[in-house]
Amino acid sequence: DADVTQTPRNRITKTGKRIMLECSQTKGHDRMYWYRQDPGLGLRLIYYSFDVKDINKGEISDGYSVSRQAQAKFSLSLESAIPNQTALYFCATSDCGRLGQGLGCGYTFGSGTRLTVV
């Protein structure tokens, strides 16, 4: 099984619909992130979380919400999807950023969810 699992892999939805993208991990990492990838823009951070009680907006959070249901689960919702939210979405986990951590920290990415809003 993959360390970071995203579901669904592909989704086509209509404008105005609510959609949830799910992410689960077996890495045991505290930190989880949602990114979206657009051609020519790289990956941009939508939301990030330290634990179930700690949710933070990234650089492009408008139109999105998240839920950290457990340490291992971090879901991204589009309350009312619009066409310019068509993108490739990545979930990631990390053990980087801890005080006093060693040099072995890293990031693990899911395989991505390709979302098309029509």
Place this chain on the structure above:
Amino acid sequence: AQSVTQPDIHITVSEGASLELRCNYSYGATPYLFWYVQSPGQGLQLLLKYFSGDTLVQGIKGFEAEFKRSQSSFNLRKPSVHWSDAAEYFCAVGGGTSYGKLTFGQGTILTVHP
């Protein structure tokens, strides 16, 4: 605020030629630096990372990168490119501060001619 700039949107090289992809970063503390590769339709694969120590780091697939603090750069190099290296390459900075947010550059698309 942390940021990454990859000045080259698209680079074309011939197979067997050398390659250098540029990356410049802005970060308020000691940076953790990464290079990822993404083949068409695929996810992200880590090529190499720099945390501290030797400024020349070796990665997978014959890639290396050099951290130059004075130039705020972390350029990726490969002495001889293979057709299978055609992909999009992302430089990223982050990790050292709280939350470990990772910020990506815009990406460089590499085309390899036979």
